[in-house]
Amino acid sequence: MRVLLVMGTSAGGVGAHVRGMARLLTGAGHHVVVACPTEAAERFDLAEHATTVPLEVTDRPHPVRDARAVRDLAEPIRGADVVHAHGLRAGAVAVLAGARGGVPLVTTLHNAAPTGRVTGTVYAGLERVVARGSAVVLGVSADLVERMRHLGARRTGLAVVPAPPFAEPARDRYAVHAELGIDARTALAVVLARLAPQKGLDLLLDAHRDLADLDLLTVVAGDGPLREPLQRRVDAEGLPVRLLGRRDDVPDLLAAADVVVSSALWEGQPVGLQEALHAGAAIVATDVGGTAAVVGDAAVLVPGGDPVSLSRGIRDVVTHGGVRDDLRSKAVERAAHLPTEDEALAAALDAYRDAGAG
Structure with missing residues (x-):
């Protein structure tokens, strides 16, 4: 089968997922082409698993650039048996580019659409285009699926977004603590998150106001546009939080963690929490989007947007070994039921x- 994958600008989960799908489809004998921005193709090394063609779909609507993207995508669509667009913007471009071609389109929505008076109106229009123009719409969480169904999508379903294959840690807890320069008795909270508004990291910092009495260090593995303002706030308030940037030793951090925390405002099928479950970590997370469907009972779930509840959840896990051990056991059990590649x-x-598609 000739599969055309379409994606826009990505700095995180969508690009990693598309790379994984390109690898799996190619490995299964299908011919895969990925249409995406040149920067994304390079960032995720997509040419290793597929033919890539440049397509400039940015993270915000722009009439001139979008019209050019629709025109540029028409030719690759004609050579495909099926088109699989990832993201609302990419899906809308694919609908318009293939409107008269008859090539079936599947669109996977990875994020909730932005809100706001102007932005929300624009993206609501894009949602309607995708819902009515795609043969199948998949969502990474039940709320996205229900939204597309409400907007008239012909076929809908829940997307399957697996974590990458689990890697064993290369170092133990003591080595990680030594690298971080903290005592072995200091509790370690680990956050795996892009430094972006959706991840609710200001909420995490708010929660630390009620944790000042604990011997606790929180480390955030990830990078993104909010790095500078978050660092300024950490410095100004003297919070025990370190922004580590992108890391290639996530298994080591997870193995050393007393608690893994997600303060997200919305999530689909969070890969970071899937990795934490595979590592047998104790988790505290906001109950938003598809998080509960991923973690089941293997996490302390707290209301989204509530720093007091988040701090209480963290405190409970850090200060009570029985709670922590119970969550770790449940994480191992839950990991066995997570989706595979x-x-x-x-x-x-x-x-x-x-x-x-045939």
Whole structure:
């Protein structure tokens, strides 16, 4: 099957997912082309698993650039048996580019649409375009699926977004503590998050106001546009939080963690929490989007946007070994039920068949 994957600008999960799907589809004998911005192709090394063609779909609507993207995508679509767009913007461009071609389109929505008076109106229009122009719309959380169904999508379903294969840690807790320059008795909270508004990191910093009495260091592995303002706030308030930037030793951090924290305002199928479950970590997370569906009972879930509840959850896990051990046992059990890469491939191929691809 000739599969055209389409994506826009990405600095995190969408790009990693598209790279994984390109690898799986190619490994299964399909011919894969990825249409995406040149920067994204390079960042995720997409050429390793697929033919890439440049397509400038940015993170914000722009009439001139978007019209050019629609025109540029028309030719790759004509050479495909199925188109699989990832993200609302990419989906809308794919709908318009393939409107008369008859090539089936599957769109996967990875994020909730932005809100706001002007931005929200624009993205609501894009949602309607995708819902009505895609043969199948998949969402990474049930709320996204229900939204598309409400807008008239013909076929909908829950996307399968697996974590990358689990890697064993290379160092133990004591080595990680030594690298961080903290005592072995200091509790370590680990956050895996892009430094972006959706991840609710200001909420995390708010929660630390009620944790000042604990011997606790929180480290955030990830980078993004909010790094400078977050660092200024950490410095100004003297918070025990370190922004580590992008790390290639996430398994080591997870193995050393007393608690893994997610303060997100919205999530789909958070890969970072899937990794934490595979590592057998104790988790405290905001109950937003698809988080509960991923972690099940293997986490302390607190209301989204509530720093007091978040701090209480963290305190409970850090100060009570029994709670921590129970969560770790549940994490190992839950990890056994998380989706695998084989299941993700099978789900994608099912969606292509449902869309009408041969």
